Amino acid sequence: xxxxxxxxxxxxxxxxxxxxxxxxxxxxxxxxxxxxxxxxxxxxxxxxxxxxxxxxxxxxxxxxxxxxxxxxxxxxxxxxxxxxxxxxxxxxxxxxxxxxxxxxxxxxxxxxxxxxxxxxxxxxxxxxxxxxxxxxxxxxxxxxxxxxxxxxxxxxxxxxxxxxxxxxxxxxxxxxxxxxxxxxxxxxxxxxxxxxxxxx
Amino acid sequence: xxxxxxxxxxxxxxxxxxxxxxxxxxxxxxxxxxxxxxxxxxxxxxxxxxxxxxxxxxxxxxxxxxxxxxxxxxxxxxxxxxxxxxxxxxxxxxxxxxxxxxxxxxxxxxxxxxxxxxxxxxxxxxxxxxxxxxxxxxxxxxxxxxxxxxxxxxxxxxxxxxxxxxxxxxxxxxxxxxxxxxxxxxxxxxxxxxxxxxxxxxxxxxxxxxxxxxxxxxxxxxxxxxxxxxxxxxxxxxxxxxxxxxxxxxxxxxx
Numbered sequence: 001x002x003x004x005x006x007x008x009x010x011x012x013x014x015x016x017x018x019x020x021x022x023x024x025x026x027x028x029x030x031x032x033x034x035x036x037x038x039x040x041x042x043x044x045x046x047x048x049x050x051x052x053x054x055x056x057x058x059x060x061x062x063x064x065x066x067x068x069x070x071x072x073x074x075x076x077x078x079x080x081x082x083x084x085x086x087x088x089x090x091x092x093x094x095x096x097x098x099x100x101x102x103x104x105x106x107x108x109x110x111x112x113x114x115x116x117x118x119x120x121x122x123x124x125x126x127x128x129x130x131x132x133x134x135x136x137x138x139x140x141x142x143x144x145x146x147x148x149x150x151x152x153x154x155x156x157x158x159x160x161x162x163x164x165x166x167x168x169x170x171x172x173x174x175x176x177x178x179x180x181x182x183x184x185x186x187x188x189x190x191x192x193x194x195x196x197x198x199x200x
Numbered sequence: 201x202x203x204x205x206x207x208x209x210x211x212x213x214x215x216x217x218x219x220x221x222x223x224x225x226x227x228x229x230x231x232x233x234x235x236x237x238x239x240x241x242x243x244x245x246x247x248x249x250x251x252x253x254x255x256x257x258x259x260x261x262x263x264x265x266x267x268x269x270x271x272x273x274x275x276x277x278x279x280x281x282x283x284x285x286x287x288x289x290x291x292x293x294x295x296x297x298x299x300x301x302x303x304x305x306x307x308x309x310x311x312x313x314x315x316x317x318x319x320x321x322x323x324x325x326x327x328x329x330x331x332x333x334x335x336x337x338x339x340x341x342x343x344x345x346x347x348x349x350x351x352x353x354x355x356x357x358x359x360x361x362x363x364x365x366x367x368x369x370x371x372x373x374x375x376x377x378x379x380x381x382x383x384x385x386x387x388x389x390x391x392x393x394x395x396x397x398x399x400x401x402x403x404x405x406x407x408x409x410x411x412x413x414x415x416x417x418x419x420x421x422x423x424x425x426x427x428x429x430x431x432x433x434x435x436x437x438x439x440x441x442x443x444x445x446x447x448x449x450x451x452x453x454x455x
Contacts, residue, residue, distance in 0.1 A: 095306075
């Protein structure tokens with residue numbers, strides 16, 4: 001089969017629906033029957049084994065499991081998406097990121113504007129003002145940062161000035177991490193997830 | 201105003217002092233004193249350096265005691281402070297040494313910055329504690345003050361001898377002001393106005409930035425000539441507030 005024309009998951013799906021109940025087939029048999037290469041069969045079988053649909057009876061000889069038979073009867077189509085629930089915990093904090101540098105600068109400052117933070121924390125980051133604004137909105141929604149009533153004066157003719165902020169919850173040295181999926185801010189310092197679902 | 205950190209001559213001297221600290225002869229001499237009048241860019245420089253290097257930053261309090269200092273340091277290091285001073289000291293050393301080791305593996309400088317050090321520079325107990333910590337693990341410790349730190353330390357020779365580098369933040373030179381204006385101002389500025397900014401600001405960065413904001417406000421509303429905004433363009437307009445008299449300073453008609 002021409003690999004360029006295959007959809008992700010097409011080979012494991014083909015193998016799943018090719019094998020029959022109680023039948024153990026070798027790689028060669030599957031290669032001959034489906035017109036695949038050895039490598040394609042081996043990789044496809046690997047994906048089925050991950051999902052517990054296939055078992056290797058001996059080297060190069062495959063048989064459907066009970067789950068595999070059920071999947072075959074249900075007409076399951078293997079896709080490239082996740083094959084089990086994402087139960088991973090929170091990522092480990094990364095030390096030298098732009099947001100970490102922003103957080104450090106915030107902890108050292110009293111009131112601050114986006115520009116002041118960018119000046120302290122930016123290195124060669126792309127669009128640092130936009131990035132800083134977004135991070136501050138997450139922190140504000142989670143109650144870590146408060147927007148001050150008086151803005152810093154701008155210089156452009158139509159400028160509304162620059163918002164000024166103050167860090168209210170200085171919980172520790174590690175920058176809180178925004179988790180888009182959970183709509184929360186994970187604070188490594190206190191170990192808690194703070195909901196962050198107010199309109200941003 | 202552009203959000204750019206400008207490396208003025210003061211910043212360069214600060215960075216070279218830190219480089220010199222790494223190549224020092226006496227290993228126990230790892231204190232750096234950064235001194236200078238308010239408004240010369242000390243805090244901005246330190247904030248940039250700490251944010252970029254992930255160092256420990258503490259702001260000294262007037263009533264600091266060694267125990268309060270240790271508690272704050274341990275909280276910054278994310279460690280629950282033990283009850284006895286002895287255990288606090290051991291814990292601080294352990295934590296700082298671990299972080300210093302990690303920083304050296306990542307080939308970055310790690311240090312302890314104590315801002316507003318004037319508050320503690322005449323207090324023997326705090327200075328001795330800082331010296332002990334700094335000596336034990338050869339930790340670069342930067343004391344930032346507003347002009348009195350060096351003089352006060354002279355009373356404590358055992359601490360003063362540990363000061364390997366002294367960085368005095370000086371008033372901005374003409375090149376510094378030109379660099380600040382060129383890097384941060386969104387409109388071009390002519391040389392005569394830069395000279396005037398240097399004169400009225402008396403070399404204080406804070407006033408230079410105030411002048412840049414006023415020039416920018418004017419330049420963005422009018423169409424400056426090819427050479428940029430000149431003194432004549434801004435004649436009669438406010439450029440900066442005098443910090444001593446709190447009176448506004450206006451640009452004269454012609455120089």
